[in-house]
Amino acid sequence: MxxxxxxxxxxxxxxxxxxxxxxxxxxxxxxxxxxxxxxxxxxxxxxxxxxxxxxxxxxxxxxxxxxxxxxxxxxxxxxxxxxxxxxxxxxxxxxxxxxxxxxxxxxxxxxxxxxxxxxxxxxxxxxxxxxxACNELMLMDGSAPLAVNRSRFTHVSLLPLSIEVAGITLEGFQYPLHEATLTIGQSLGISNVLLGEAGHIRIRDGLLLVIQSRDEEEAAPE
CATH class of the missing domain: 3.40.50.10240 (Thiamin pyrophosphokinase, catalytic domain)
Incomplete structure (x- = not known):
């Protein structure tokens, strides 16, 4: 089917x-x-x-x-x-x-x-x-990298959905990370920006929530 x-x-x-x-x-x-x-x-x-x-x-x-x-x-x-x-x-x-x-x-x-x-x-x-209208949310684990493409959203934020997310590496972002660790309660991953048309996120362990967002006043009229 x-x-x-x-x-x-x-x-x-x-x-x-x-x-x-x-x-x-x-x-x-x-x-x-x-x-x-x-x-x-x-x-x-x-x-x-x-x-x-x-x-x-x-x-x-x-x-x-x-x-x-x-x-x-x-x-x-x-x-x-x-x-x-x-x-x-x-x-x-x-x-x-x-x-x-x-x-x-x-x-x-x-x-x-x-x-x-x-x-x-x-x-x-x-x-x-x-x-x-203002957000797009995805969840990733360490099984495969995630490509984030430029779109109507201006910011990319990362938040752990597990207690800890280890081995976070960002490529193509204004604020890069290499083998970083995020734990619940940290705001380090908030409001990053793509440098070009796409960025890539890799993690080693854990569950990472990837949120693309824009402010409400930036949203087009419905």
């Missing part, structure tokens, strides 16, 4: 930037209100799932009618968030890549839990990233 990109639209902050992520052939998944976002913008979700506690009955029927597959669950007797349900479904499809959209918002408990999903994708050997 052909492996495809899976884009998960969740119920956090969404806008025109999220629609621009869609490519021909992508599998579109709507988690709870993220499904309504897709439907209202003329897209037919390949899968809509969640407890749908953030939509009313009319909106729910609109989602049901417009989606290729629809799965609703009880909002009380479920163990996973809507986003993790969608993410688990994507893993089961053996996705080539998973892109999480609308998973960052005002609820930091949900936002941080969604960042932790990057670890599950890494363990499964599936590329995964989180994106919103």
């Amino acid at each position: 052909e492996r495809k990109r899976v884009l998960i639209f969740s119920g956090g902050r969404l806008g025109g930037w999220a629609l621009r992520e869609i490519r021909t052939g992508d599998v579109l998944v709507g988690a709870d209100r993220g499904a309504l976002f897709l439907v209202r913008h003329g897209y037919r979700p390949d899968m809509a799932l969640g407890d749908f506690d953030s939509v009313d009955s009319v909106e729910l029927e609109e989602i049901r009618q417009a989606s290729r597959e629809f799965v609703a669950c009880d909002p009380v007797w479920k163990d996973l968030t809507d986003t993790e349900m969608a993410f688990t479904w994507a893993l089961e499809q053996n996705a080539e890549e998973i892109v999480l959209l609308g998973v960052l918002g005002t609820r930091w408990d949900h936002s941080l839990a969604n960042v932790h999903l990057l670890r599950k994708a890494l363990a499964a050997g599936i590329r995964c990233r989180i994106a919103d």
